[in-house]
Amino acid sequence: MQPDQIIALRRRFHAHAEPGFLEYRTASVILAELAERGVRATTGADAIDVGRIALPPTQAEKDEWGRRAVEAGAAPDDVAYFQEHGTAVIAELDGNRDGPTWGLRVDIDALPVDEETDAGHAPVAGGFRSTTPFMHACGHDGHAAIGLALADRLRDRDFPGRVRIMFQPAEEGVRGAQPMIDAGVTRGVDRMLAVHLGGDLPTGTVVGGVTDAMATTKWTARFEGEAAHAAAAPEKGRHALAAAAQATLAILGLTRFAAADTRVNVGTFHADGSANIIPALATITYETRSTSNEVLEDLNRRAEAAVQGAAQMYGVTAATKVYGRAAVSQPDEALLTDVARAADGVPAISTFTPKGASGGGSDDAHLLIRDVQEAGGLGTYIFVGAANPAPHHHRRFDIDEDALVIAVDLLERLFRG
Numbered sequence: 080m081q082p083d084q085i086i087a088l089r090r091r092f093h094a095h096a097e098p099g100f101l102e103y104r105t106a107s108v109i110l111a112e113l114a115e116r117g118v119r120a121t122t123g124a125d126a127i128d129v130g131r132i133a134l135p136p137t138q139a140e141k142d143e144w145g146r147r148a149v150e151a152g153a154a155p156d157d158v159a160y161f162q163e164h165g166t167a168v169i170a171e172l173d174g175n176r177d178g179p180t181w182g183l184r185v186d187i188d189a190l191p192v193d194e195e196t197d198a199g200h201a202p203v204a205g206g207f208r209s210t211t212p213f214m215h216a217c218g219h220d221g222h223a224a225i226g227l228a229l230a231d232r233l234r235d236r237d238f239p240g241r242v243r244i245m246f247q248p249a250e251e252g253v254r255g256a257q258p259m260i261d262a263g264v265t266r267g268v269d270r271m272l273a274v275h276l277g278g279d280l281p282t283g284t285v286v287g288g289v290t291d292a293m294a295t296t297k298w299t300a301r302f303e304g305e306a307a308h309a310a311a312a313p314e315k316g317r318h319a320l321a322a323a324a325q326a327t328l329a330i331l332g333l334t335r336f337a338a339a340d341t342r343v344n345v346g347t348f349h350a351d352g353s354a355n356i357i358p359a360l361a362t363i364t365y366e367t368r369s370t371s372n373e374v375l376e377d378l379n380r381r382a383e384a385a386v387q388g389a390a391q392m393y394g395v396t397a398a399t400k401v402y403g404r405a406a407v408s409q410p411d412e413a414l415l416t417d418v419a420r421a422a423d424g425v426p427a428i429s430t431f432t433p434k435g436a437s438g439g440g441s442d443d444a445h446l447l448i449r450d451v452q453e454a455g456g457l458g459t460y461i462f463v464g465a466a467n468p469a470p471h472h473h474r475r476f477d478i479d480e481d482a483l484v485i486a487v488d489l490l491e492r493l494f495r496g
């Protein structure tokens with residue numbers, strides 16, 4: 080696939096940005112492009128276990144994004160399929176000789192960001208600004224295009240082993256990788272890669288393995304008490320809102336750790352009731368993060384104690400639930416040597432750093448990488464600089480499209496060995 084075709088695909092995805100697990104039009108384009116090239120695609124239960132999705136989209140959201148996808152030209156049958164079986168798509172390519180099985184994760188979801196309307200923003204000037212309330216403000220439009228370009232180039236089967244390109248929904252909120260692991264997508268994978276564009280790095284810079292990602296867990300906590308008249312019988316009520324408030328402050332006040340960086344945040348707080356009623360129901364969502372998987376577990380235990388302790392104070396019950404998670408993984412040296420060699424053969428890569436920082440974000444691709452590493456395989460998370468003019472998740476975020484070709488050239492060389 081030539082550079083202008085890769086760019087055209089990226090722009091097609093950019094113009095129709097979709098939320099996690101609702102990437103109906105995106106997935107239908109991916110499926111159609113693979114079919115057109117005769118590339119085998121795995122979807123449905125073999126790609127994602129939809130029963131394991133915590134906080135799946137509501138029926139109203141499915142209907143709305145289904146309608147938008149069809150209006151954007153997606154086949155109604157495809158949309159109905161994705162609504163029922165999930166939006167993960169895996170391209171399977173077999174080489175013509177023995178070799179390792181590679182996995183490559185490319186994510187496909189967008190963010191609830193209202194994209195810039197000023198003509199100075201390249202997607203506006205180029206006529207491919209998002210037509211939905213969502214925006215590809217993290218470069219996943221580029222990732223989807225990179226995945227398709229690789230599937231196209233490797234159609235000649237002139238490479239050793241196998242390549243499994245995993246188009247993953249719902250990376251934002253780190254919700255999509257775990258249900259794909261539950262469906263068995265990492266089974267048999269010897270070398271697991273993830274690729275991300277941007278990272279505030281100039282075009283031509285590539286980091287072979289990111290070392291500063293953060294493990295994270297996203298939680299909901301639901302407090303259930305008992306309603307009562309706030310004046311006539313306040314002592315008969317059990318105050319769910321007060322418990323949730325106490326838990327919020329306790330979580331925000333959790334200890335720091337000497338061994339690793341941590342973050343905590345409580346992001347939403349909802350309670351029912353009215354001023355003259357003791358509120359019976361309250362929910363909060365919160366997240367924990369750490370540069371260490373072990374510290375994260377400890378932090379999660381302490382957050383749970385904060386929730387349950389607060390619940391106990393007010394005689395209410397509390398139930399917590401995980402709705403997203405990511406781990407940290409470290410790149411394998413043996414694989415970095417291969418990546419460095421491949422990078423050497425791409426003239427547009429001016430600066431190759433074997434290991435480096437990416438700004439401490441979280442990405443559930445590390446769950447896929449760790450899963451393969453724990454089974455004895457290798458893995459690394461590659462960053463490809465794209466001269467983004469604004470930070471990730473910003474309404475003026477954009478990528479230098481030359482970086483798409485750099486990423487495709489690099490990965491193609493790596494797979495061809």
Ligand SMILES: [Zn+2]
Pocket residue numbers: 216217251471472
């Ligand atoms: Zn992001």
Ligand SMILES: [Zn+2]
Pocket residue numbers: 217218219250275
């Ligand atoms: Zn991202």
